[in-house]
Amino acid sequence: MIACTPEPPYYAVIFTSLRSDVEQDYATTAERMLELAREQPGFLGVESARGADWLGITVSYWASEEAIRAWREQAEHRVAQLRGREEWYRAFRTRVALVEREHGMEDRSLSPFPAP
Amino acid sequence: MIACTPEPPYYAVIFTSLRSDVEQDYATTAERMLELAREQPGFLGVESARGADWLGITVSYWASEEAIRAWREQAEHRVAQLRGREEWYRAFRTRVALVEREHGMEDRSLSPFPAP
Numbered sequence: 600m601i602a603c604t605p606e607p608p609y610y611a612v613i614f615t616s617l618r619s620d621v622e623q624d625y626a627t628t629a630e631r632m633l634e635l636a637r638e639q640p641g642f643l644g645v646e647s648a649r650g651a652d653w654l655g656i657t658v659s660y661w662a663s664e665e666a667i668r669a670w671r672e673q674a675e676h677r678v679a680q681l682r683g684r685e686e687w688y689r690a691f692r693t694r695v696a697l698v699e700r701e702h703g704m705e706d707r708s709l710s711p712f713p714a715p
Numbered sequence: 716m717i718a719c720t721p722e723p724p725y726y727a728v729i730f731t732s733l734r735s736d737v738e739q740d741y742a743t744t745a746e747r748m749l750e751l752a753r754e755q756p757g758f759l760g761v762e763s764a765r766g767a768d769w770l771g772i773t774v775s776y777w778a779s780e781e782a783i784r785a786w787r788e789q790a791e792h793r794v795a796q797l798r799g800r801e802e803w804y805r806a807f808r809t810r811v812a813l814v815e816r817e818h819g820m821e822d823r824s825l826s827p828f829p830a831p
Contacts, residue, residue, distance in 0.1 A: 601731050601808050611812050615717050615762050646731050648764040648772045656764045656772040690822035692717050696727050696812035706806035
């Protein structure tokens, strides 16, 4: 789903990764990390997509730099990060960015409000 | 591929979209837009992934706000944006963000340089 974020400014963590062929524990850990992230203070939303070419992009949104730091240092997340480096990813890049503005188009068919 | 971007700061445009089921001209236009974007002044790179659930994330990287504005207003791109709203997307969100820092792990198997 497209994340429903508040008015900017807020932070985005853009995590782009190239998967290895190691499957063990990957899917369950990825699912668990999403569950854990949602419980963190300052978590605003997440979007994730992985194509057939093994390239994946996960963008998580956060209220503050402090929230990003706390999530990065969360104990269970640190273990997952280490396994990611050693097992699940051939390469990755993490970019921390301040979202300054946004616009878009809602899915009218799903909106609880009638179009104006 | 993971984009090879310069030292921050630079800008990211995070385009998250939910595709409609309209296929006509979508793939060729998407390809053409990537080709055009690469020719724009200030273009730094792009990453794109779309999963089986129709959610896609394309992150393009730019040297300045001015470069982003010029690309948004590029004539052929404007026509594509309009068709995107009317035909190819059920919903989308565009977020403009200033990348402040980054870190990562290179793909050692592809690196032209030996690991230290």
